[in-house]
Amino acid sequence: MLLVAPGARAGDTDAMTAVPQHVAACTQAASFRTVVDVGHGTQAPGAESARGVDEYVFNLRLAREIDKELRAAGFDKTVLLVTPDKPPRGLFKRVARANGLNPDLFLSVHHDSVPDRMMETWQVDGHDRHYNDRFPGHSIFVSNGNADRAGSLAFAKLLGLALKQHGLQYTPHYTEKFMGNRRRELLDPRAGVYRYDQLIVLKDTRMPAALMEAGSIVNRSEELLLATPEHQAIMAGAVVEAVDAFCVARANATPVAVATRKPDEPVAAKKHDGPKVAKKLDGPAATKKHDEPKAAKKLDGPKVAKGSDEARRKPGTGWLQKIFQ
């Protein structure tokens, strides 16, 4: 596995494509609701950057930019979700609030760190601070425990590819042995989508859900990059493109359901996402195979081109119809 050289950044600002104002192509944009979840909160602000800034500060700033850009593009129902409480209460609270909002999509915004044992120490303004310059780049996570795992993966792929298109590289280090219990299966090596089944905000949300680590704030150069409005605009622009593409795909898959939907009320399709159906999706027939690493790897292999998996690779076709059946 290729590791990025120490001091390297996720992307060179000069090489990145500027993001023009995005206007939603999705005809259902005005009723399509995305919950933009700000990772962590004031009571438990997450990781600490190489210069001693709380992760929550980075998360809130980027999530606000994403919220703003989604609205500007025509996604008027976007909700910025801020939860001050610390975990575990804060995690269950944000899931409950997200489910209560009945959204079409959930995106949790975070910034990455590394395990303590991998940190090095330097001095900033007379204080000891901790850093690791080895693993710049973003990463995206989905859970097979989510009630709409196909939708989650589809959105995560769109997001990863949109980030890639704007010159950003994901970090491959989550597949490495040295990550120990933080090691993850890479579900999509092109888009940088990893599997993280246990995450509460991904497995207990009843809509397609993904978590984005926008970059490493313990990486000394990437921390500076992530703090710039230019970089935040590029990331937010990529999120808007991905949300729009996902909205288009879902609208195409369910013209009737979406057209008749009253956005603020539970709809028939949403009822099917409830606990009963979610359990069915988790049942032996549907999910057992996918929960086993070997089987999950097979998903990417040529031999296992089952109808559903094959179809999932083609946005707007079979996999979307399957979700809404």
Ligand SMILES: [Zn+2]
């Ligand atoms: Zn975090």
